Amino acid sequence: MELLCPAGNLASLKTALNAGADAVYLGLKNDTNARSFAGLNFTPKKLQEAAQYTKQQGKKIFLTINTFPKPREEKRWYEAVDIAANTGVDALIIADLSLLDYAHSHYPHLPLHLSVQASATNLGALKLYKEEFNIQRAVLPRVLSMKQVRDLSKVTPVDLEVFAFGSLCIMAEGRCHLSSYVTGQSPNTGGSCSPAKHVRWQEEGENRLTRLNEVLIDKSGIDEQMGYPVVCKGRYTTEHNSTPTHLLESPTSLNTLSLLPELAKANVVSLKIEGRQRSPAYVEQVTQVWRRAIDTYLNNPDNFQTQVEWDRALAKVSEGQTTTLGAYERTWQ
Amino acid sequence: MKASLGPILYCWPKEKVIEFYTQVASSQIPLVYLGETICSRRRELKFSDYMDLAHMLRNSGKEVVLSTLALLEAPSEYTELKKQVENGEFIIEANDMGAVQAAKENKLPFICGPTINNYNLASLKTLHRWGMQRFVMPVELSKHWLNTVISVEKPEFEIEVFGHGFLPLALSARCFTARQKGLVKDKCQTICIENPKGLLAQTQESQPLLRLNGIQTQSAACIDLTSELSSMSEMGVNYFRVSPSSISSIEKADKLFELGSQTAQVDDTHCNGYWHQQAGFNHLKI
Secondary structure, eight states: OOOEOOOSSSSHHHHHHHHHOOOEEEBSTTTTTTOOOOOOSSSSHHHHHHHHHHHHHTOOEEEESSOOOOOOHHHHHHHHHHHHHTTTTTTEEEEEHHHHHHHHHHTTSSOOEGGGOOOOOOOHHHHHHHHHHHEEEOOOTTTHHHHHHHHHHHHHHEEEEEEEEOOOOOOOOOOOOOHHHHOOTTTTTTSSSSSSGEEEEEEETTTEEEETTTTEEEEEEEEEEOOOOOGGGOOOSSSSSOOOOOSSSSSSSOOEEEEEEHHHHHHHHHHEEOOOSSHHHHHHHHHHHHHHOOOOOOOOGGGOOOHHHHHHHHHSSSSGOOHHHGGSSGGGG | EEEEOOOOOOOOOOHHHHHHHHHTSSSSEEEEEEESSSSSTTOOOHHHHHHHHHHOOOOOOOOOEEESSOOOOSHHHHHHHHHHHTOSSEEEESSSSHHHHHHHTTTTOEEOTTTTTTOOOHHHHHHHHHHHEEEEEOOOOOOOHHHHHHHHHHHEEEEEEEEEEEEEEBBSSSHHHHHHHHOGGGGGGTTTGGGGOEEEEOTTTOOOEEEEEEEEEEEEEEEEEEGGGHHHHHTTTOEEEOOOSTTTHHHHHHHHHHGGGGOOSTTTTOOOOOGGGGGGOOOOOO
Protein backbone atom coordinates (compact mmCIF):
# COMPACT_ATOMS: atom_id res chain seq x y z
CA MET A 1 0.00 0.00 0.00
CA GLU A 2 1.62 3.17 -1.24
CA LEU A 3 1.77 6.41 0.74
CA LEU A 4 1.44 9.19 -1.82
CA CYS A 5 2.30 12.69 -0.61
CA PRO A 6 1.90 16.20 -2.02
CA ALA A 7 4.82 18.34 -3.13
CA GLY A 8 4.13 22.01 -3.76
CA ASN A 9 7.86 22.70 -4.07
CA LEU A 10 11.23 21.00 -3.83
CA ALA A 11 11.44 21.52 -0.05
CA SER A 12 8.13 19.72 0.46
CA LEU A 13 9.16 16.95 -1.91
CA LYS A 14 12.37 16.25 -0.01
CA THR A 15 10.55 16.49 3.32
CA ALA A 16 7.90 14.02 2.17
CA LEU A 17 10.43 11.49 0.93
CA ASN A 18 12.57 11.78 4.04
CA ALA A 19 9.50 11.40 6.24
CA GLY A 20 8.54 8.13 4.57
CA ALA A 21 6.47 8.80 1.46
CA ASP A 22 6.58 6.00 -1.13
CA ALA A 23 5.66 8.40 -3.89
CA VAL A 24 5.07 12.10 -4.45
CA TYR A 25 2.82 14.02 -6.82
CA LEU A 26 3.38 17.52 -8.12
CA GLY A 27 2.41 19.98 -10.84
CA LEU A 28 4.04 22.34 -13.29
CA LYS A 29 4.13 26.07 -12.66
CA ASN A 30 1.12 26.95 -14.81
CA ASP A 31 -2.60 26.28 -15.13
CA THR A 32 -2.18 22.67 -16.28
CA ASN A 33 -2.90 21.55 -12.72
CA ALA A 34 -5.65 22.35 -10.23
CA ARG A 35 -3.36 23.87 -7.60
CA SER A 36 -2.20 26.79 -9.68
CA PHE A 37 -1.28 29.15 -6.85
CA ALA A 38 1.46 31.79 -6.94
CA GLY A 39 4.72 30.54 -5.47
CA LEU A 40 3.81 26.88 -5.89
CA ASN A 41 4.82 24.15 -8.30
CA PHE A 42 7.73 23.29 -10.55
CA THR A 43 9.43 24.69 -13.63
CA PRO A 44 10.60 22.00 -16.09
CA LYS A 45 14.12 22.42 -14.67
CA LYS A 46 12.93 21.97 -11.08
CA LEU A 47 10.87 18.99 -12.16
CA GLN A 48 14.05 17.42 -13.51
CA GLU A 49 15.75 18.02 -10.18
CA ALA A 50 12.74 16.62 -8.32
CA ALA A 51 12.66 13.50 -10.49
CA GLN A 52 16.38 12.92 -10.00
CA TYR A 53 16.14 13.28 -6.24
CA THR A 54 13.10 11.00 -6.05
CA LYS A 55 14.75 8.29 -8.12
CA GLN A 56 17.92 8.44 -6.05
CA GLN A 57 15.74 7.67 -3.06
CA GLY A 58 14.19 4.74 -4.91
CA LYS A 59 10.75 6.35 -4.76
CA LYS A 60 8.15 7.34 -7.35
CA ILE A 61 7.13 10.65 -8.80
CA PHE A 62 3.81 11.45 -10.53
CA LEU A 63 3.04 14.60 -12.51
CA THR A 64 -0.45 16.04 -12.13
CA ILE A 65 -1.95 17.49 -15.32
CA ASN A 66 -5.54 17.54 -14.15
CA THR A 67 -7.15 20.67 -15.58
CA PHE A 68 -8.94 20.77 -18.92
CA PRO A 69 -7.10 22.15 -21.97
CA LYS A 70 -8.60 25.41 -23.20
CA PRO A 71 -9.53 25.78 -26.87
CA ARG A 72 -6.62 27.15 -28.94
CA GLU A 73 -4.33 26.85 -25.89
CA GLU A 74 -4.13 23.05 -25.89
CA LYS A 75 -0.42 23.22 -26.71
CA ARG A 76 0.42 24.09 -23.10
CA TRP A 77 -1.17 20.86 -21.89
CA TYR A 78 0.39 18.70 -24.60
CA GLU A 79 3.76 20.23 -23.78
CA ALA A 80 3.26 19.35 -20.13
CA VAL A 81 2.83 15.71 -21.19
CA ASP A 82 5.95 15.93 -23.38
CA ILE A 83 7.96 17.45 -20.54
CA ALA A 84 6.80 14.70 -18.17
CA ALA A 85 7.68 11.97 -20.65
CA ASN A 86 11.12 13.44 -21.29
CA THR A 87 11.78 13.86 -17.59
CA GLY A 88 10.98 10.24 -16.92
CA VAL A 89 8.28 10.63 -14.29
CA ASP A 90 6.67 7.38 -13.17
CA ALA A 91 3.09 8.29 -14.10
CA LEU A 92 0.83 11.09 -15.25
CA ILE A 93 -2.35 12.03 -13.43
CA ILE A 94 -4.83 13.21 -16.08
CA ALA A 95 -8.56 14.05 -16.21
CA ASP A 96 -9.28 15.30 -19.74
CA LEU A 97 -10.24 12.86 -22.51
CA SER A 98 -8.20 14.54 -25.22
CA LEU A 99 -5.14 14.66 -23.00
CA LEU A 100 -5.45 10.99 -22.07
CA ASP A 101 -5.72 10.29 -25.77
CA TYR A 102 -2.61 12.34 -26.50
CA ALA A 103 -0.54 10.77 -23.73
CA HIS A 104 -1.68 7.24 -24.57
CA SER A 105 -0.97 7.56 -28.28
CA HIS A 106 2.35 9.43 -27.98
CA TYR A 107 3.80 7.69 -24.95
CA PRO A 108 2.11 4.30 -24.68
CA HIS A 109 4.61 3.10 -22.09
CA LEU A 110 4.09 6.01 -19.71
CA PRO A 111 1.62 4.86 -17.02
CA LEU A 112 -1.58 6.90 -16.76
CA HIS A 113 -3.56 7.52 -13.60
CA LEU A 114 -7.08 8.86 -13.95
CA SER A 115 -7.32 12.05 -11.93
CA VAL A 116 -10.03 12.53 -9.34
CA GLN A 117 -11.13 15.47 -11.51
CA ALA A 118 -12.40 12.96 -14.07
CA SER A 119 -14.99 12.04 -11.47
CA ALA A 120 -15.08 8.29 -12.20
CA THR A 121 -17.14 6.60 -9.49
CA ASN A 122 -18.42 3.44 -11.16
CA LEU A 123 -17.43 0.36 -13.11
CA GLY A 124 -18.66 1.73 -16.45
CA ALA A 125 -16.52 4.84 -16.25
CA LEU A 126 -13.44 2.87 -15.17
CA LYS A 127 -13.92 0.37 -18.01
CA LEU A 128 -14.18 3.17 -20.52
CA TYR A 129 -10.88 4.76 -19.48
CA LYS A 130 -9.17 1.38 -19.26
CA GLU A 131 -10.33 0.20 -22.67
CA GLU A 132 -9.64 3.45 -24.47
CA PHE A 133 -6.49 4.74 -22.79
CA ASN A 134 -5.18 1.80 -20.81
CA ILE A 135 -5.14 3.70 -17.54
CA GLN A 136 -3.48 1.73 -14.76
CA ARG A 137 -5.04 3.46 -11.82
CA ALA A 138 -7.94 5.71 -10.91
CA VAL A 139 -8.21 8.16 -8.05
CA LEU A 140 -11.69 7.86 -6.58
CA PRO A 141 -13.76 10.97 -5.88
CA ARG A 142 -14.59 11.59 -2.23
CA VAL A 143 -18.23 10.62 -2.71
CA LEU A 144 -18.16 6.86 -2.15
CA SER A 145 -18.93 5.14 1.13
CA MET A 146 -16.46 2.51 2.40
CA LYS A 147 -18.89 -0.19 1.29
CA GLN A 148 -19.08 1.31 -2.19
CA VAL A 149 -15.27 1.44 -2.41
CA ARG A 150 -15.21 -2.22 -1.40
CA ASP A 151 -17.88 -3.14 -3.97
CA LEU A 152 -16.03 -1.30 -6.71
CA SER A 153 -12.70 -2.85 -5.77
CA LYS A 154 -14.14 -6.33 -6.42
CA VAL A 155 -14.89 -5.55 -10.06
CA THR A 156 -12.56 -2.73 -11.08
CA PRO A 157 -10.34 -3.28 -14.11
CA VAL A 158 -7.75 -0.81 -12.73
CA ASP A 159 -5.94 -0.13 -9.45
CA LEU A 160 -7.70 2.18 -7.04
CA GLU A 161 -6.25 5.13 -5.17
CA VAL A 162 -8.21 7.00 -2.51
CA PHE A 163 -7.86 10.21 -0.58
CA ALA A 164 -6.72 9.34 2.93
CA PHE A 165 -6.17 12.71 4.51
CA GLY A 166 -6.46 16.45 3.91
CA SER A 167 -8.89 19.19 3.00
CA LEU A 168 -12.26 17.70 2.35
CA CYS A 169 -13.81 18.36 -1.03
CA ILE A 170 -17.44 17.40 -0.45
CA MET A 171 -18.58 17.57 -4.06
CA ALA A 172 -17.90 15.09 -6.86
CA GLU A 173 -14.56 16.46 -7.98
CA GLY A 174 -14.25 17.87 -11.45
CA ARG A 175 -17.98 18.53 -11.57
CA CYS A 176 -18.24 21.37 -9.07
CA HIS A 177 -18.88 24.89 -10.35
CA LEU A 178 -19.38 26.60 -6.98
CA SER A 179 -16.08 28.44 -7.24
CA SER A 180 -16.70 29.70 -10.76
CA TYR A 181 -20.29 30.66 -9.94
CA VAL A 182 -18.96 33.15 -7.39
CA THR A 183 -15.49 34.05 -8.75
CA GLY A 184 -15.47 33.12 -12.43
CA GLN A 185 -12.66 30.63 -11.85
CA SER A 186 -12.89 26.94 -11.07
CA PRO A 187 -10.39 24.10 -10.74
CA ASN A 188 -11.43 22.93 -14.21
CA THR A 189 -10.97 26.27 -15.93
CA GLY A 190 -8.59 28.46 -13.94
CA GLY A 191 -6.64 25.88 -12.05
CA SER A 192 -7.87 26.56 -8.53
CA CYS A 193 -10.90 26.60 -6.27
CA SER A 194 -11.60 29.95 -4.56
CA PRO A 195 -8.61 31.85 -6.02
CA ALA A 196 -6.82 33.89 -3.34
CA LYS A 197 -7.21 37.16 -5.25
CA HIS A 198 -10.97 36.99 -4.65
CA VAL A 199 -10.70 36.38 -0.90
CA ARG A 200 -11.08 39.34 1.47
CA TRP A 201 -11.28 39.36 5.25
CA GLN A 202 -12.88 42.28 6.96
CA GLU A 203 -13.06 42.97 10.68
CA GLU A 204 -16.28 44.42 12.00
CA GLY A 205 -16.41 44.81 15.79
CA GLU A 206 -16.22 41.33 17.32
CA ASN A 207 -16.67 39.68 13.95
CA ARG A 208 -14.58 38.72 11.02
CA LEU A 209 -16.35 38.76 7.67
CA THR A 210 -15.07 36.43 4.99
CA ARG A 211 -15.83 37.53 1.48
CA LEU A 212 -15.30 35.77 -1.80
CA ASN A 213 -15.62 38.16 -4.72
CA GLU A 214 -17.52 40.39 -2.26
CA VAL A 215 -20.08 37.65 -1.46
CA LEU A 216 -20.26 37.15 2.31
CA ILE A 217 -19.60 33.46 2.77
CA ASP A 218 -19.02 33.54 6.52
CA LYS A 219 -19.17 35.68 9.61
CA SER A 220 -17.14 34.39 12.54
CA GLY A 221 -15.69 35.45 15.87
CA ILE A 222 -12.23 37.07 15.62
CA ASP A 223 -10.65 34.15 17.48
CA GLU A 224 -12.53 31.36 15.73
CA GLN A 225 -10.37 28.87 13.82
CA MET A 226 -11.27 29.19 10.16
CA GLY A 227 -10.35 27.08 7.16
CA TYR A 228 -9.53 28.43 3.72
CA PRO A 229 -12.70 30.14 2.47
CA VAL A 230 -14.64 28.07 -0.03
CA VAL A 231 -18.32 28.34 -0.96
CA CYS A 232 -19.21 24.86 0.34
CA LYS A 233 -17.94 25.64 3.84
CA GLY A 234 -19.70 28.95 4.40
CA ARG A 235 -22.53 29.75 6.80
CA TYR A 236 -25.85 30.58 5.24
CA THR A 237 -29.52 30.92 6.11
CA THR A 238 -32.43 29.25 4.34
CA GLU A 239 -35.97 30.29 3.64
CA HIS A 240 -36.98 28.23 6.71
CA ASN A 241 -34.07 28.83 9.06
CA SER A 242 -32.74 32.30 9.76
CA THR A 243 -29.86 31.07 11.97
CA PRO A 244 -26.71 30.96 9.85
CA THR A 245 -25.40 27.39 9.67
CA HIS A 246 -22.90 25.39 7.69
CA LEU A 247 -25.56 24.18 5.28
CA LEU A 248 -23.18 22.08 3.21
CA GLU A 249 -20.19 21.35 5.43
CA SER A 250 -18.20 22.97 8.23
CA PRO A 251 -14.46 23.59 7.97
CA THR A 252 -13.01 20.14 8.60
CA SER A 253 -10.48 17.76 7.13
CA LEU A 254 -10.75 14.19 5.97
CA ASN A 255 -8.92 11.66 8.16
CA THR A 256 -9.25 7.95 7.36
CA LEU A 257 -6.65 6.53 9.78
CA SER A 258 -9.31 4.37 11.41
CA LEU A 259 -10.26 2.93 7.99
CA LEU A 260 -6.74 1.82 7.16
CA PRO A 261 -7.43 -1.94 7.62
CA GLU A 262 -10.59 -1.75 5.54
CA LEU A 263 -8.90 0.18 2.75
CA ALA A 264 -6.08 -2.36 2.72
CA LYS A 265 -8.55 -5.26 2.58
CA ALA A 266 -10.30 -3.56 -0.33
CA ASN A 267 -6.96 -3.74 -2.20
CA VAL A 268 -6.64 0.02 -2.43
CA VAL A 269 -3.10 0.43 -3.81
CA SER A 270 -2.42 3.99 -2.83
CA LEU A 271 -3.35 6.39 -0.05
CA LYS A 272 -3.25 9.99 -1.14
CA ILE A 273 -2.49 12.89 1.15
CA GLU A 274 -4.06 16.14 -0.05
CA GLY A 275 -2.23 19.46 0.25
CA ARG A 276 0.17 20.62 -2.45
CA GLN A 277 -0.66 24.15 -1.32
CA ARG A 278 0.37 23.42 2.29
CA SER A 279 3.77 24.02 3.95
CA PRO A 280 6.68 21.56 4.23
CA ALA A 281 5.90 21.41 7.98
CA TYR A 282 2.40 20.10 7.20
CA VAL A 283 3.79 17.59 4.72
CA GLU A 284 6.32 16.36 7.27
CA GLN A 285 3.81 16.00 10.09
CA VAL A 286 1.20 14.19 8.03
CA THR A 287 3.68 11.94 6.21
CA GLN A 288 5.32 10.85 9.47
CA VAL A 289 2.02 9.90 11.08
CA TRP A 290 0.77 8.00 8.06
CA ARG A 291 4.10 6.21 7.59
CA ARG A 292 3.92 5.02 11.18
CA ALA A 293 0.29 4.00 10.83
CA ILE A 294 0.83 2.02 7.62
CA ASP A 295 3.92 0.27 9.03
CA THR A 296 2.06 -0.58 12.22
CA TYR A 297 -0.76 -2.05 10.20
CA LEU A 298 1.52 -4.05 7.91
CA ASN A 299 3.45 -5.48 10.86
CA ASN A 300 0.33 -6.75 12.53
CA PRO A 301 -2.76 -6.39 10.34
CA ASP A 302 -5.12 -8.16 12.71
CA ASN A 303 -4.51 -5.93 15.70
CA PHE A 304 -4.35 -2.49 14.18
CA GLN A 305 -5.56 0.36 16.33
CA THR A 306 -5.13 4.04 15.68
CA GLN A 307 -3.07 5.83 18.31
CA VAL A 308 -4.44 8.86 20.11
CA GLU A 309 -1.26 10.80 19.39
CA TRP A 310 -1.59 10.16 15.63
CA ASP A 311 -5.08 11.61 15.55
CA ARG A 312 -3.99 14.49 17.75
CA ALA A 313 -1.05 15.31 15.49
CA LEU A 314 -3.27 15.21 12.41
CA ALA A 315 -6.03 17.29 14.02
CA LYS A 316 -3.46 20.05 14.64
CA VAL A 317 -2.85 20.48 10.93
CA SER A 318 -6.52 20.04 9.98
CA GLU A 319 -9.00 22.68 8.91
CA GLY A 320 -10.92 23.94 11.92
CA GLN A 321 -8.73 21.45 13.87
CA THR A 322 -11.39 18.79 13.38
CA THR A 323 -11.52 15.73 11.17
CA THR A 324 -14.18 13.53 9.65
CA LEU A 325 -14.49 10.28 7.71
CA GLY A 326 -16.55 12.18 5.14
CA ALA A 327 -18.53 10.15 2.63
CA TYR A 328 -16.75 6.90 3.60
CA GLU A 329 -19.10 6.91 6.56
CA ARG A 330 -22.71 6.50 5.54
CA THR A 331 -24.07 8.69 8.35
CA TRP A 332 -22.04 11.65 7.09
CA GLN A 333 -23.95 11.49 3.83
CA MET B 1 -32.21 26.98 -33.36
CA LYS B 2 -35.05 25.29 -31.52
CA ALA B 3 -36.20 25.05 -27.93
CA SER B 4 -35.66 22.03 -25.76
CA LEU B 5 -37.01 21.14 -22.36
CA GLY B 6 -34.47 19.67 -19.95
CA PRO B 7 -35.28 16.94 -17.43
CA ILE B 8 -37.09 17.95 -14.23
CA LEU B 9 -34.28 18.24 -11.69
CA TYR B 10 -36.56 18.30 -8.64
CA CYS B 11 -38.60 15.69 -6.85
CA TRP B 12 -42.21 16.36 -7.81
CA PRO B 13 -45.19 14.15 -6.96
CA LYS B 14 -46.09 11.69 -9.71
CA GLU B 15 -49.40 13.44 -10.53
CA LYS B 16 -47.62 16.75 -10.99
CA VAL B 17 -45.04 15.19 -13.32
CA ILE B 18 -47.80 13.57 -15.40
CA GLU B 19 -49.74 16.82 -15.55
CA PHE B 20 -46.54 18.59 -16.59
CA TYR B 21 -45.83 16.26 -19.50
CA THR B 22 -49.47 16.19 -20.55
CA GLN B 23 -49.21 19.92 -21.07
CA VAL B 24 -45.84 19.51 -22.78
CA ALA B 25 -47.49 17.10 -25.23
CA SER B 26 -49.85 19.83 -26.42
CA SER B 27 -47.05 22.41 -26.80
CA GLN B 28 -44.85 23.10 -29.83
CA ILE B 29 -41.63 22.18 -28.00
CA PRO B 30 -39.82 19.80 -30.37
CA LEU B 31 -37.29 18.17 -28.01
CA VAL B 32 -38.02 16.85 -24.53
CA TYR B 33 -35.64 15.22 -22.04
CA LEU B 34 -37.08 13.22 -19.19
CA GLY B 35 -35.84 11.04 -16.38
CA GLU B 36 -34.37 11.20 -12.88
CA THR B 37 -30.88 12.66 -13.03
CA ILE B 38 -30.24 13.54 -9.38
CA CYS B 39 -31.03 10.78 -6.89
CA SER B 40 -31.91 7.10 -7.15
CA ARG B 41 -33.86 7.35 -3.89
CA ARG B 42 -36.53 9.35 -5.66
CA ARG B 43 -39.03 6.73 -6.70
CA GLU B 44 -42.17 8.73 -7.44
CA LEU B 45 -41.85 7.54 -11.01
CA LYS B 46 -40.42 4.21 -12.04
CA PHE B 47 -38.59 3.43 -15.27
CA SER B 48 -41.85 2.09 -16.77
CA ASP B 49 -43.62 5.37 -15.91
CA TYR B 50 -40.96 7.32 -17.74
CA MET B 51 -41.27 4.96 -20.71
CA ASP B 52 -45.06 5.57 -20.74
CA LEU B 53 -44.47 9.31 -20.72
CA ALA B 54 -41.85 8.96 -23.45
CA HIS B 55 -44.34 7.08 -25.66
CA MET B 56 -47.04 9.64 -25.01
CA LEU B 57 -44.68 12.49 -25.96
CA ARG B 58 -43.39 10.69 -29.03
CA ASN B 59 -46.96 10.11 -30.18
CA SER B 60 -47.45 13.88 -29.90
CA GLY B 61 -44.59 14.38 -32.33
CA LYS B 62 -41.80 15.14 -29.88
CA GLU B 63 -38.25 13.93 -30.07
CA VAL B 64 -37.72 12.27 -26.69
CA VAL B 65 -34.45 11.69 -24.85
CA LEU B 66 -34.16 9.66 -21.64
CA SER B 67 -31.92 11.46 -19.16
CA THR B 68 -29.83 9.37 -16.79
CA LEU B 69 -28.33 9.74 -13.32
CA ALA B 70 -25.40 12.16 -12.98
CA LEU B 71 -23.71 10.61 -9.95
CA LEU B 72 -23.49 6.82 -9.81
CA GLU B 73 -22.31 5.32 -6.55
CA ALA B 74 -23.89 1.94 -5.83
CA PRO B 75 -23.57 -1.04 -8.21
CA SER B 76 -27.40 -1.17 -8.34
CA GLU B 77 -27.44 2.32 -9.85
CA TYR B 78 -25.16 1.20 -12.65
CA THR B 79 -27.38 -1.83 -13.30
CA GLU B 80 -30.43 0.45 -13.50
CA LEU B 81 -28.56 2.80 -15.81
CA LYS B 82 -27.73 -0.02 -18.21
CA LYS B 83 -31.41 -0.92 -18.32
CA GLN B 84 -32.25 2.65 -19.31
CA VAL B 85 -29.55 2.74 -21.97
CA GLU B 86 -30.78 -0.53 -23.45
CA ASN B 87 -34.44 0.58 -23.60
CA GLY B 88 -34.46 -0.18 -27.32
CA GLU B 89 -36.42 2.87 -28.40
CA PHE B 90 -35.11 6.17 -27.12
CA ILE B 91 -31.73 7.82 -27.21
CA ILE B 92 -30.25 8.67 -23.81
CA GLU B 93 -28.68 11.74 -22.25
CA ALA B 94 -25.47 10.55 -20.57
CA ASN B 95 -24.67 12.59 -17.49
CA ASP B 96 -21.78 10.41 -16.34
CA MET B 97 -19.01 8.63 -18.23
CA GLY B 98 -20.51 5.36 -17.01
CA ALA B 99 -23.52 6.07 -19.21
CA VAL B 100 -21.24 6.92 -22.12
CA GLN B 101 -19.60 3.52 -21.70
CA ALA B 102 -22.95 1.73 -21.49
CA ALA B 103 -24.09 3.39 -24.74
CA LYS B 104 -20.76 2.84 -26.47
CA GLU B 105 -20.70 -0.86 -25.52
CA ASN B 106 -24.11 -1.26 -27.14
CA LYS B 107 -23.11 0.85 -30.14
CA LEU B 108 -25.96 3.23 -29.33
CA PRO B 109 -25.87 6.96 -30.01
CA PHE B 110 -26.14 9.32 -27.04
CA ILE B 111 -26.36 12.94 -25.98
CA CYS B 112 -23.85 14.36 -23.50
CA GLY B 113 -25.56 16.25 -20.69
CA PRO B 114 -24.12 19.29 -18.92
CA THR B 115 -22.27 17.27 -16.27
CA ILE B 116 -19.97 15.56 -18.76
CA ASN B 117 -16.72 17.49 -18.81
CA ASN B 118 -16.37 18.73 -22.35
CA TYR B 119 -13.83 21.52 -22.33
CA ASN B 120 -12.25 21.34 -25.79
CA LEU B 121 -12.83 20.25 -29.37
CA ALA B 122 -10.56 17.23 -29.18
CA SER B 123 -12.56 15.79 -26.28
CA LEU B 124 -15.82 16.50 -28.09
CA LYS B 125 -14.52 14.75 -31.20
CA THR B 126 -13.50 11.75 -29.12
CA LEU B 127 -17.00 11.53 -27.69
CA HIS B 128 -18.48 12.00 -31.15
CA ARG B 129 -16.39 9.07 -32.36
CA TRP B 130 -17.95 7.02 -29.57
CA GLY B 131 -21.49 7.98 -30.55
CA MET B 132 -22.21 11.45 -29.18
CA GLN B 133 -24.74 13.20 -31.38
CA ARG B 134 -25.19 16.36 -29.38
CA PHE B 135 -23.69 17.93 -26.28
CA VAL B 136 -25.03 20.34 -23.73
CA MET B 137 -22.31 22.87 -23.05
CA PRO B 138 -20.99 22.65 -19.44
CA VAL B 139 -22.70 25.53 -17.65
CA GLU B 140 -19.52 27.34 -16.59
CA LEU B 141 -18.35 27.84 -20.17
CA SER B 142 -18.99 30.93 -22.27
CA LYS B 143 -20.01 32.27 -25.64
CA HIS B 144 -16.33 33.02 -26.27
CA TRP B 145 -15.44 29.40 -25.50
CA LEU B 146 -18.09 28.10 -27.85
CA ASN B 147 -17.07 30.49 -30.63
CA THR B 148 -13.46 29.41 -30.28
CA VAL B 149 -14.37 25.74 -30.46
CA ILE B 150 -16.64 26.01 -33.48
CA SER B 151 -14.43 28.45 -35.37
CA VAL B 152 -11.77 25.76 -35.79
CA GLU B 153 -14.08 23.61 -37.89
CA LYS B 154 -17.79 23.06 -38.30
CA PRO B 155 -18.70 20.41 -35.76
CA GLU B 156 -20.30 17.16 -36.86
CA PHE B 157 -22.40 17.07 -33.70
CA GLU B 158 -25.19 19.30 -32.44
CA ILE B 159 -24.84 21.96 -29.76
CA GLU B 160 -27.26 22.70 -26.94
CA VAL B 161 -26.94 25.56 -24.46
CA PHE B 162 -28.45 25.59 -20.98
CA GLY B 163 -30.30 28.86 -21.54
CA HIS B 164 -32.94 29.20 -18.85
CA GLY B 165 -33.42 27.77 -15.37
CA PHE B 166 -31.53 27.22 -12.16
CA LEU B 167 -27.96 26.14 -12.87
CA PRO B 168 -26.74 22.71 -11.85
CA LEU B 169 -23.54 23.62 -9.98
CA ALA B 170 -22.39 20.59 -7.99
CA LEU B 171 -23.14 17.05 -6.85
CA SER B 172 -22.24 15.46 -3.53
CA ALA B 173 -22.60 12.16 -1.71
CA ARG B 174 -24.32 14.15 1.00
CA CYS B 175 -28.00 14.99 0.82
CA PHE B 176 -28.17 18.61 1.87
CA THR B 177 -31.96 18.70 1.92
CA ALA B 178 -32.25 15.73 4.28
CA ARG B 179 -29.46 17.13 6.46
CA GLN B 180 -31.16 20.50 6.66
CA LYS B 181 -34.35 18.77 7.78
CA GLY B 182 -32.58 16.69 10.44
CA LEU B 183 -32.81 13.40 8.53
CA VAL B 184 -30.13 10.96 7.47
CA LYS B 185 -29.88 10.13 3.79
CA ASP B 186 -30.75 6.45 4.24
CA LYS B 187 -34.02 7.41 5.93
CA CYS B 188 -34.69 10.60 4.01
CA GLN B 189 -38.43 10.00 3.39
CA THR B 190 -37.72 11.67 0.01
CA ILE B 191 -38.15 14.90 1.92
CA CYS B 192 -36.95 16.91 -1.11
CA ILE B 193 -40.50 16.53 -2.41
CA GLU B 194 -41.31 19.42 -0.04
CA ASN B 195 -39.14 21.79 -2.09
CA PRO B 196 -40.38 21.83 -5.68
CA LYS B 197 -37.74 24.42 -6.62
CA GLY B 198 -35.08 23.33 -4.13
CA LEU B 199 -34.34 25.01 -0.82
CA LEU B 200 -33.08 28.57 -1.17
CA ALA B 201 -29.88 29.42 0.74
CA GLN B 202 -28.88 33.02 1.35
CA THR B 203 -25.77 34.73 2.68
CA GLN B 204 -25.87 36.48 6.03
CA GLU B 205 -26.47 39.68 4.05
CA SER B 206 -29.65 38.15 2.58
CA GLN B 207 -28.09 37.66 -0.83
CA PRO B 208 -29.66 34.59 -2.47
CA LEU B 209 -26.75 32.30 -3.32
CA LEU B 210 -27.58 28.61 -3.68
CA ARG B 211 -30.48 26.24 -4.03
CA LEU B 212 -30.23 22.87 -2.29
CA ASN B 213 -31.84 20.09 -4.28
CA GLY B 214 -31.03 16.82 -2.50
CA ILE B 215 -27.44 15.89 -3.36
CA GLN B 216 -27.33 18.63 -5.98
CA THR B 217 -26.41 22.27 -5.41
CA GLN B 218 -27.94 24.73 -7.83
CA SER B 219 -27.66 28.46 -8.34
CA ALA B 220 -30.13 30.62 -6.43
CA ALA B 221 -30.44 32.81 -9.51
CA CYS B 222 -32.11 31.68 -12.71
CA ILE B 223 -29.90 31.87 -15.77
CA ASP B 224 -31.66 33.79 -18.52
CA LEU B 225 -29.98 33.89 -21.93
CA THR B 226 -33.11 34.72 -23.91
CA SER B 227 -31.54 38.03 -24.98
CA GLU B 228 -28.89 35.94 -26.76
CA LEU B 229 -31.30 33.93 -28.89
CA SER B 230 -30.42 35.54 -32.19
CA SER B 231 -26.66 35.51 -31.62
CA MET B 232 -26.81 31.86 -30.55
CA SER B 233 -28.77 31.07 -33.63
CA GLU B 234 -26.21 32.79 -35.83
CA MET B 235 -23.39 30.92 -34.11
CA GLY B 236 -25.00 27.62 -35.00
CA VAL B 237 -26.38 26.54 -31.62
CA ASN B 238 -29.03 23.90 -32.34
CA TYR B 239 -31.02 23.90 -29.12
CA PHE B 240 -31.75 26.36 -26.33
CA ARG B 241 -32.53 24.40 -23.18
CA VAL B 242 -35.16 25.51 -20.73
CA SER B 243 -34.69 23.66 -17.45
CA PRO B 244 -38.10 23.26 -15.81
CA SER B 245 -38.73 24.79 -12.40
CA SER B 246 -42.55 24.92 -12.60
CA ILE B 247 -45.42 24.37 -15.02
CA SER B 248 -44.76 27.86 -16.38
CA SER B 249 -41.43 26.66 -17.79
CA ILE B 250 -43.46 24.94 -20.52
CA GLU B 251 -44.77 28.27 -21.76
CA LYS B 252 -41.27 29.71 -21.53
CA ALA B 253 -39.92 27.02 -23.86
CA ASP B 254 -43.01 26.97 -26.07
CA LYS B 255 -43.06 30.70 -26.73
CA LEU B 256 -39.32 31.22 -26.59
CA PHE B 257 -39.03 32.77 -30.03
CA GLU B 258 -42.29 34.73 -29.87
CA LEU B 259 -41.42 36.40 -26.59
CA GLY B 260 -37.74 36.47 -27.45
CA SER B 261 -35.29 38.99 -26.20
CA GLN B 262 -37.74 41.44 -24.65
CA THR B 263 -38.37 38.93 -21.87
CA ALA B 264 -34.75 38.60 -20.76
CA GLN B 265 -34.60 39.43 -17.07
CA VAL B 266 -31.73 41.44 -15.69
CA ASP B 267 -32.09 41.65 -11.93
CA ASP B 268 -30.75 39.98 -8.79
CA THR B 269 -32.80 36.85 -9.27
CA HIS B 270 -31.38 36.23 -12.74
CA CYS B 271 -27.88 35.70 -14.01
CA ASN B 272 -25.93 35.41 -17.25
CA GLY B 273 -22.31 35.78 -16.08
CA TYR B 274 -20.98 32.47 -17.38
CA TRP B 275 -22.07 33.21 -20.94
CA HIS B 276 -20.04 36.44 -20.79
CA GLN B 277 -16.92 34.83 -19.28
CA GLN B 278 -17.60 36.14 -15.80
CA ALA B 279 -18.61 34.80 -12.41
CA GLY B 280 -21.74 32.76 -13.03
CA PHE B 281 -23.95 34.74 -10.66
CA ASN B 282 -23.31 38.07 -12.38
CA HIS B 283 -26.13 39.67 -14.30
CA LEU B 284 -25.00 41.87 -17.12
CA LYS B 285 -27.19 44.27 -19.00
CA ILE B 286 -26.37 43.64 -22.61
